[in-house]
Amino acid sequence: MSQIQPIRGMNDVLPTQVAAWQWLESVARELLAAYGYEEIRVPVVEQTQLFRRAIGEFTDVVEKEMYSFVDQGGEHLTLRPEATAGIVRAMISNGLLRGARHRLWFTGPMFRHEKPQKGRFRQFHQVDVEAIGFEGPDVDAELIALTARLWKRIGITRVSLNVNSLGTPEARRAYRELLVAYFRSHHARLDEDSRRRLEGNPLRILDSKNPEMQAIVAGAPLLTEHLDPESRAHFDALCAMLRDLDIPFTVNPRLVRGLDYYSRTVFEWITDALGSQDAVCSGGRYDGLISQLGGDPTPAIGFAMGVERVVALIEQAGTAPAAAGADVYLVAMGDAALRAALRLAEALRDALPGRRVELNVGGGNFKAQFRRADRSGARLAVVIGEDELARGVVQLKPLRDAAAAQVEVPLPAAPGEIGGWLARDAGR
């Protein structure tokens, strides 16, 4: 019988990895609540048209990476490749805009049909944060401060912040014409990729990793020097606020986001620790998106954090708390003793909610059972064999302290004794 293959680029998160995931999630959840963000949950599937309109027809994501299909009812649907479009759609659908402000966050899987490599998967997870109805730049600074605080809380240091402003769509259009004219004048020296981008997305040429392109790129006009006055002021104010907050950053005039809806502020946290996929968390303003999707014109800013990438950084840094082991492991030998142990385990779960009580199931001799007790991480083994059963007692054996002696307690008193022992042990 042949095995069923997993889907390429879609990973299982195994129990040994889950601790780091849960830790990141719990820290993020707590931090977001502290900044006044509310969780929202939106569907995995949306109308294909939503993403085409939000992300842009000529982006790589829409052109070649979406998991799109036609369902039994003939609807054109797509597995979300990012979260912002769905969240904005949800705000519009539920009539929650109309001048109101919302601080929202979301987490879940996203889907892009890319070729997997380090830090890049077909199903991946994001924590997505959106501040809707705020002009900024104050909210821009606060949002970035939130991300900086998150890195601090999870002990990640190998990240750095790049910021830029894309200006208004009008300013960007004017700049784009300047840029195209510049690159046209150097057309002969452009590489193949850059010639292709000249038609589709000339700003992307600035991002080229080809060393031969560096000289041409270096001489290109800079977007930051061609901003409209309002965007300039917005950006200058943001930079001043970041300095006030002691958040180090680099103004990177070549930082260009890959999704069309961004305007004005864009930012990206990058790392040198994960190989080629260095963006860990990035986002920006999308003042025009909501009206573009049929809502009242509403300014907004958001970012997405790549959970797999941040988890990888956590694993590298080794900052995640160790996975919790058992508190108590019940060793039982013989059918009658097992039945008593089963009842005792339930009594412990009544008496000690939150404690992890593991009962040896599946038999085994004492040696095997103690081996399992050891591996469970339990601090205390509770032993009940034929002898103890006959005498109405259990043995308590401390497993992490070689000097501590095994003690015998009456079976009815066991939950109280064990609770007391665990409390004393935790206090040491």
Added chain:
RNA sequence: GUGGGCGUAGCUCAGUGGUAGAGCCCCGGGUUGUGAUCCCGGCUGUCGUGGGUUCGAUCCCCAUCGUCCACCCCA
């Protein structure tokens, strides 16, 4: 979509044109009722898949799939 590396035990890997080994893990015993150390023993392989060359292929060749990395793009 393009390019390169790699597919041998559950894991990490060694190996040879005559169909395979180590360490770890797991299980049992030494200790007939006590773990993590030690000693002894044991378990598992369509050598990724298909085809070709050969008397014979895990090894050489081709294809294919998977995987990793890079480009591209992005979180």
